[in-house]
Amino acid sequence: MKWLRRLRVAAEPTYSREETSKYSDLMPDGSAREFTFYMEAKSIITRSSGGQRLVTPGFHEIRGIAWSGHGKIKRVDVSVDDGKSWRAPVLQEPVLTRALTRFRLPRHWDGRPAVIQSRAIDETGYVWLNLSRFAVTIIITTTTQFCLAHRS
Numbered sequence: 092m093k094w095l096r097r098l099r100v101a102a103e104p105t106y107s108r109e110e111t112s113k114y115s116d117l118m119p120d121g122s123a124r125e126f127t128f129y130m131e132a133k134s135i136i137t138r139s140s141g142g143q144r145l146v147t148p149g150f151h152e153i154r155g156i157a158w159s160g161h162g163k164i165k166r167v168d169v170s171v172d173d174g175k176s177w178r179a180p181v182l183q184e185p186v187l188t189r190a191l192t193r194f195r196l197p198r199h200w201d202g203r204p205a206v207i208q209s210r211a212i213d214e215t216g217y218v219w220l221n222l223s224r225f226a227v228t229i230i231i232t233t234t235t236q237f238c239l240a241h242r243s
Contacts, residue, residue, distance in 0.1 A: 116131065133211055137155050138153065139207065145200065154193070165214045168210050172205070
């Protein structure tokens, strides 16, 4: 059992680690929007992702999750060629408001390096912009594990 020993109340933000790391969004110009309490539409790739290894070329399913603080996920797009083209994966039911939505995309991998990205669109029409300068991408090769790489 834990006990609260002290509670400090402030009339203005304290800019603590929890405030600045959890409630800030990176903007296209590199600045940060502070104190955002509604989560925008976002998505991540969960398989194939960092630490997983593809042994041979062939059929591999791309999986991920998407979410939005403004409602249901309407669509997710996945790119396997660094954003040059996009395909819509299947959204797994149930697709609920303000909840994680799983998606799956079957893919035949030819063994060449690939950059996998995803973007989510919610029912309000908001599109999570995959800012290539700041986006985390997944690079796949046969000789190495998946690498998470920040674009610069």
